[in-house]
Amino acid sequence: MVEITRPLGRPRSEDARLAVLRAVDDMLVEEGYAAMTMKGIAERARVGRQTVYRWWSSKAEILLEASAADAARELTVPPGPDIETEITEFLVALAAFLTDSDAGLAYRALVGEAQHDQKVAELLRGTDVLGDAARSVLRRSEWRAVARPEEDASVAELVGPVLYRILTADWRADRDSLRTMAKRYLVREGSADAT
Amino acid sequence: MVEITRPLGRPRSEDARLAVLRAVDDMLVEEGYAAMTMKGIAERARVGRQTVYRWWSSKAEILLEASAADAARELTVPPGPDIETEITEFLVALAAFLTDSDAGLAYRALVGEAQHDQKVAELLRGTDVLGDAARSVLRRSEWRAVARPEEDASVAELVGPVLYRILTADWRADRDSLRTMAKRYLVREGSADAT
Amino acid sequence: MVEITRPLGRPRSEDARLAVLRAVDDMLVEEGYAAMTMKGIAERARVGRQTVYRWWSSKAEILLEASAADAARELTVPPGPDIETEITEFLVALAAFLTDSDAGLAYRALVGEAQHDQKVAELLRGTDVLGDAARSVLRRSEWRAVARPEEDASVAELVGPVLYRILTADWRADRDSLRTMAKRYLVREGSADAT
Amino acid sequence: MVEITRPLGRPRSEDARLAVLRAVDDMLVEEGYAAMTMKGIAERARVGRQTVYRWWSSKAEILLEASAADAARELTVPPGPDIETEITEFLVALAAFLTDSDAGLAYRALVGEAQHDQKVAELLRGTDVLGDAARSVLRRSEWRAVARPEEDASVAELVGPVLYRILTADWRADRDSLRTMAKRYLVREGSADAT
DNA sequence: GATTAATCGAGACGGTACGTCGCGTCTTAGT
DNA sequence: ACTAAGACGCGACGTACCGTCTCGATTAATC
Numbered sequence: 001m002v003e004i005t006r007p008l009g010r011p012r013s014e015d016a017r018l019a020v021l022r023a024v025d026d027m028l029v030e031e032g033y034a035a036m037t038m039k040g041i042a043e044r045a046r047v048g049r050q051t052v053y054r055w056w057s058s059k060a061e062i063l064l065e066a067s068a069a070d071a072a073r074e075l076t077v078p079p080g081p082d083i084e085t086e087i088t089e090f091l092v093a094l095a096a097f098l099t100d101s102d103a104g105l106a107y108r109a110l111v112g113e114a115q116h117d118q119k120v121a122e123l124l125r126g127t128d129v130l131g132d133a134a135r136s137v138l139r140r141s142e143w144r145a146v147a148r149p150e151e152d153a154s155v156a157e158l159v160g161p162v163l164y165r166i167l168t169a170d171w172r173a174d175r176d177s178l179r180t181m182a183k184r185y186l187v188r189e190g191s192a193d194a195t
Numbered sequence: 196m197v198e199i200t201r202p203l204g205r206p207r208s209e210d211a212r213l214a215v216l217r218a219v220d221d222m223l224v225e226e227g228y229a230a231m232t233m234k235g236i237a238e239r240a241r242v243g244r245q246t247v248y249r250w251w252s253s254k255a256e257i258l259l260e261a262s263a264a265d266a267a268r269e270l271t272v273p274p275g276p277d278i279e280t281e282i283t284e285f286l287v288a289l290a291a292f293l294t295d296s297d298a299g300l301a302y303r304a305l306v307g308e309a310q311h312d313q314k315v316a317e318l319l320r321g322t323d324v325l326g327d328a329a330r331s332v333l334r335r336s337e338w339r340a341v342a343r344p345e346e347d348a349s350v351a352e353l354v355g356p357v358l359y360r361i362l363t364a365d366w367r368a369d370r371d372s373l374r375t376m377a378k379r380y381l382v383r384e385g386s387a388d389a390t
Numbered sequence: 391m392v393e394i395t396r397p398l399g400r401p402r403s404e405d406a407r408l409a410v411l412r413a414v415d416d417m418l419v420e421e422g423y424a425a426m427t428m429k430g431i432a433e434r435a436r437v438g439r440q441t442v443y444r445w446w447s448s449k450a451e452i453l454l455e456a457s458a459a460d461a462a463r464e465l466t467v468p469p470g471p472d473i474e475t476e477i478t479e480f481l482v483a484l485a486a487f488l489t490d491s492d493a494g495l496a497y498r499a500l501v502g503e504a505q506h507d508q509k510v511a512e513l514l515r516g517t518d519v520l521g522d523a524a525r526s527v528l529r530r531s532e533w534r535a536v537a538r539p540e541e542d543a544s545v546a547e548l549v550g551p552v553l554y555r556i557l558t559a560d561w562r563a564d565r566d567s568l569r570t571m572a573k574r575y576l577v578r579e580g581s582a583d584a585t
Numbered sequence: 586m587v588e589i590t591r592p593l594g595r596p597r598s599e600d601a602r603l604a605v606l607r608a609v610d611d612m613l614v615e616e617g618y619a620a621m622t623m624k625g626i627a628e629r630a631r632v633g634r635q636t637v638y639r640w641w642s643s644k645a646e647i648l649l650e651a652s653a654a655d656a657a658r659e660l661t662v663p664p665g666p667d668i669e670t671e672i673t674e675f676l677v678a679l680a681a682f683l684t685d686s687d688a689g690l691a692y693r694a695l696v697g698e699a700q701h702d703q704k705v706a707e708l709l710r711g712t713d714v715l716g717d718a719a720r721s722v723l724r725r726s727e728w729r730a731v732a733r734p735e736e737d738a739s740v741a742e743l744v745g746p747v748l749y750r751i752l753t754a755d756w757r758a759d760r761d762s763l764r765t766m767a768k769r770y771l772v773r774e775g776s777a778d779a780t
Numbered sequence: 781g782a783t784t785a786a787t788c789g790a791g792a793c794g795g796t797a798c799g800t801c802g803c804g805t806c807t808t809a810g811t
Numbered sequence: 812a813c814t815a816a817g818a819c820g821c822g823a824c825g826t827a828c829c830g831t832c833t834c835g836a837t838t839a840a841t842c
Contacts, residue, residue, distance in 0.1 A: 009812020010811065016814075034311040037802055048815040053804065111362060112310025115303045116229040125364055153356070153376060160355030161348070167306055167362075169320055181348060188382050204791030205833045211793075234823055243794040248825070399786025400838045406788075424701040429828055438789040443830065498700040501752060505697025506619040515754055543746070543766060550745030551738070557696055557752075559710055571738060578769050594817030595807045601819075624797055633820040638799070783842070793832065799824105806819065811812105 012055070019045035020052055021066040028063065029102050033109035060113050060120040063106050068127060070103035075133035083141050087182040088175075090137045091162060094130065095173035098166045108167065130159050158185055207250070214240035215247055216261040223258065224297050228304035255308050255315040258301050263322060265298035270328035278336050282377040283370075285332045286357060289325065290368035293361045303362065325354050353380055402445070409435035410442055411456040418453065419492050423499035450503050450510045453496050458517060460493035465523035473531050477572040478565070480527045481552060484520065485563035488556045498557065520549050548575055597640070604630035605637055606651040613648065614687050618694035645698050645705040648691050653712060655688035660718035668726050672767040673760075675722045676747060679715065680758035683751045693752065715744050743770055 023045035027036050036059055042049040056062045074097050080086040097104035107129060114121040134155045161181060165171035218240035222231050231254055237244040251257045269292050275281040292299035302324060309316040329350045356376060360366035413435035417426050426449055432439045446452045464487050470476040487494035497519060504511040524545045551571060555561035608630035612621050621644055627634040641647045659682050665671040682689040692714060699706040719740045746766060750756035 007812075010814070011812085013814070032311065038804080039802060042815095046815085048813095049817085050805080051814065054813085108310045112307040115307025115362065116227070121365060128363065130359075130363070150375070152360075153372065153379075156356035156360050157352070157376075157379070160357070160359035161351035162355070163362075164325075164355035164358050165347070165351050167310065167358075168323065168325070170316060177348065180345070181352075184348075184352070188379050201835075202791085203789075203835075205793070206791090208793065208833095232823055233825080237794090241794080243792090244796090245826080246793065249792075396840075397786075398784075398840070400788070401786085403788065403838095422701065427828060428830080432789095436789080438787095439791085440831080441788065444787085502697040502700025505693045505752065506617070511755060518753065520749075520753070540765070542750075543762065543769075546746035546750050547742070547766075547769070550747070550749035551741035552745070553752075554715075554745035554748050555737070555741045557700065557748075558713065558715070560706060567738065570735070571742075574738075574742070578772050591809075592817085593809075593815075595819070596817090598807095598819065622797055623799080627820095631820080633818090634822085635800080636819065639818075781842100784840085786838090788835105788837065790834085790836105791832100792834095793830105795829080796827100797829100798827075801822105801824075803821080803823100804819105806817100808816085808818095809814100810816105811814065 013051075016045070016047045016051050017055065019047055020056075020062060023047075024059065024062045024066045025102065025106075028106055028109065033059075033063075033106075033113070058117075058119070060110055060117070060123065064110060064123055064127070067103040067106035068129065070101075071097070071107055071129045072133065074101055074103055075129065077137060079140065084179075084182055084186060086137060086141060087158070087185060088179045090134065090158075091173075091178040091182055092175060094133070094159065094162050095166065095178060098163065099170075099172060111167070130163065131155050134159050157188070208246075211240070211242050211246050212250065214242055215251075215257060218242075219254065219257045219261045220297065220301075223301055223304065228254075228258075228301075228308070253312075253314065255305055255312070256318060259305060259318055259322070262298040262301035263324065265296075266292070266302055266324045267328065269296050269298055270324065272332060274335065279374075279377055279381060281332060281336060282353070282380060283374045285329065285353075286368075286373040286377055287370060289328070289354065289357050290361070290373060293358065294365075294367060306362070325358065326350050329354050403441075406435070406437045406441050407445065409437055410446075410452060413437075414449065414452045414456045415492065415496075418496055418499065423449075423453075423496075423503070448507075448509070450500055450507070450513065454500060454513055454517070457493040457496035458519065460491075461487070461497055461519045462523065464491055464493055465519065467527060469530065474569075474572055474576060476527060476531060477548070477575060478569045480524065480548075481563075481568040481572055482565060484523070484549065484552050485556065485568060488553065489560075489562060501557070520553065521545050524549050547578070598636075601630070601632050601636050602640065604632055605641075605647060608632075609644065609647045609651045610687065610691075613691055613694065618644075618648075618691075618698070643702075643704065645695055645702070646708060649695060649708055649712070652688040652691035653714065655686075656682070656692055656714045657718065659686050659688055660714065662722060664725065669764075669767055669771060671722060671726060672743070672770060673764045675719065675743075676758075676763040676767055677760060679718070679744065679747050680751070680763060683748065684755075684757060696752070715748065716740050719744050 020041060023041050024036070027041065027044060031040075038052055038059060039049060041059065041062065042052045045052075052062075056065070075090075075093055077086065077089040077093050080089055098108060110120060110124055114124050131152075135151065138151070138154065138158070162171075162173065162178075165173075215236060218236050219231070222236065222239060226235075233247055233254060234244060236254065236257065237247045240247075247257070251260070270285075270288055272281065272284045272288050275284055293303060305315060305319055309319050326347075330346065333346070333349065333353070357366075357368065357373075360368075410431060413431050414426070417431065417434055421430075428442055428449060429439060431449065431452065432442045435442075442452075446455070465480075465483055467476065467479040467483050470479055488498060500510060500514055504514050521542075525541065528541070528544065528548070552561075552563065552568075555563075605626060608626050609621070612626065612629060616625075623637055623644060624634060626644065626647065627637045630637075637647070641650070660675075660678055662671065662674040662678050665674055683693060695705060695709055699709050716737075720736065723736070723739065723743070747756075747758065747763075750758075
């Protein structure tokens with residue numbers, strides 16, 4: 001039988017961990033990323049300051065842990081009647097995520113921070129939330145049997161335009177525009193042999 | 196006849212203004228956006244701290260003033276033999292701007308900061324550097340006589356994919372990939388009537 | 391005949407001078423010495439900052455000019471029926487000056503500042519407001535024909551006790567105590583031959 | 586049994602406390618009260634700025650804590666052969682304290698500051714260094730069995746004249762003058778019944 | 781009447797201390 | 812070994828005042 005020996009001493013408190021994640025979630029919405037501080041998080045979570053630093057090295061790291069699961073869930077779209085609808089639904093979910101959702105607010109804060117802090121950039125590179133969600137939609141669709149070598153470019157062409165408009169212009173997407181974007185995207189994909 | 200009366204008191208020092216802009220330019224490259232402080236800028240520019248605060252309200256504002264002109268210049272591409280080449284050259288310039296140029300570093304820092312600070316977001320909304328550059332390329336091209344209503348979407352489909360890959364994955368673009376992206380972009384534009 | 395040639399250029403503005411003195415007077419009462427600033431004085435007097443610095447080098451200097459005349463006037467006591475009454479009246483005037491009068495407030499501020507600033511100490515040494523007032527009372531009195539060599543000590547014994555209690559303990563003198571002090575002072579002076 | 590529970594968290598650092606007091610002591614002599622700043626004190630003591638503000642609210646408060654003990658010690662005079670000698674020795678100690686001692690320099694700065702700042706005035710009222718020293722000399726002397734109701738006045742008549750001459754005129758006392766002042770003081774005290 | 785020169789109010793300039801806040805570390809007692 | 816609490820050294824924040832400077836406008840005496 002396998003004996004998994006626990007490390008000596010008092011084990012990590014799951015209560016403290018959850019309290020911190022919860023605090024970060026709440027504070028992001030209530031005060032915004034910039035106003036969030038390690039000190040503030042600890043106080044809000046009623047947790048020692050050292051406890052926070054022991055398990056996370058920055059507020060970005062906590063935020064990633066606190067929102068990654070939500071992000072993936074919110075970007076999942078159910079199968080639809082046809083590919084155009086599926087793509088449209090994905091774009092709708094993407095836009096809603098980026099403009100309305102708490103997890104999306106966290107994601108934007110993290111992408112923003114990544115432009116200032118190389119460590120956060122590396123953290124984010126490990127989990128391409130948007131890309132993964134797009135890929136899972138594209139792969140599921142039966143309209144194209146094989147994953148193509150240009151998948152990354154394809155994903156970028158799907159996700160990029162929406163992300164650009166929202167990040168740089170706080171764009172509020174409407175369903176019609178997104179359906180149009182989906183159509184145009186599919187036109188290009190359909191005639192990809194033009195490459 | 197119109198009499199333009201100067202405001203009372205000692206006029207603003209152009210020397211101080213330029214010293215600050217210069218300092219911010221240098222410090223961004225040498226130390227990075229996050230390490231830059233208002234205090235540091237003032238000291239580097241050998242300027243009083245109050246003088247900085249008198250004319251700019253944040254380092255983002257200074258950075259924007261310091262880099263906007265450079266950004267616009269670096270994103271300008273000369274007319275080419277055909278539309279595909281022009282688009283490709285624009286994408287090359289865009290990718291180089293975002294990954295290698297100092298002004299591009301500034302732009303990425305500003306877009307990042309905009310995700311944390313509403314004030315910066317509004318500043319950026321006033322000057323769509325990337326979009327304007329793209330628009331000027333698209334409009335110049337004679338391949339389509341009329342400006343199209345979906346111009347914003349079109350611009351986003353051109354700029355977005357590159358921006359997405361660079362912001363979220365520190366992508367290093369090669370000319371071939373960009374030429375391919377340009378071709379695919381043109382395919383979609385060409386059959387836009389499919390909408 | 392003597393020709394007094396005025397210096398070239400615009401002459402000093404008496405309006406500005408009075409406005410500054412007036413402002414300092416008012417501000418001392420309203421805000422206190424510590425809260426008074428050269429900048430604040432200039433603004434209150436609606437006068438340029440340079441104008442203040444041109445004629446005075448510190449707020450202490452302005453305050454001295456603004457209050458010296460008042461101080462001398464308030465410490466003058468009319469001749470009385472006998473020496474005890476005269477001394478008592480002087481002590482009453484002295485205590486009232488130090489605890490209630492605006493000029494006395496200024497004097498205390500200046501003596502205070504003199505402990506921090508050698509320049510103010512020298513300014514004050516030039517005008518011994520309290521001592522001069524005391525001397526003029528003592529000399530006037532016919533009870534002793536000649537000015538005695540220990541006049542300085544005598545003045546100190548008259549003024550010092552009151553000043554000490556007010557400066558260090560914010561003492562509020564009553565007339566009875568002051569009369570008692572006057573009597574005790576005279577007893578000592580009367581038997582000064584005991585020296 | 587009484588359980589004294591220490592307050593939570595890291596206890597106050599005695600090292601930091603002493604370093605601050607030491608720094609203030611040194612800086613007062615080297616730079617003077619006016620040139621001393623909270624920032625400078627912290628840096629000199631190699632202590633965080635917040636640590637200074639946590640325990641003291643002004644440089645006056647630190648100075649008082651740093652010099653009160655020295656002041657009391659320096660103003661203590663040993664019993665002498667007769668009352669006149671004791672009083673003279675006290676006046677000598679008082680004059681030396683006010684003109685030569687570091688603690689006396691601190692005291693003068695504090696009395697000065699008290700004229701500008703009500704808070705400092707209250708601090709000083711809590712510890713009448715000069716008066717206490719005088720009282721302990723007067724009470725020790727057996728020349729008068731009972732403590733007299735006019736003790737405060739008596740103390741003021743002893744301390745005041747010296748303080749006045751030093752504060753307002755930077756007087757340098759010589760032993761002979763002080764012995765004369767002591768004699769005159771005793772004459773008055775001896776015939777106090779004249780009241 | 782034009783020129784000259786020192787003043788005026790206004791306000792920007794380079795500095796620097798203010799008192800606060802957050803950083804990340806440390807030192808307690810207690811679990 | 813972990814926990815909460817909270818002091819520690821450090822340094823940036825944005826503000827206020829320092830004393831100086833640079834403007835155009837004003838005010839007399841001199842030319």
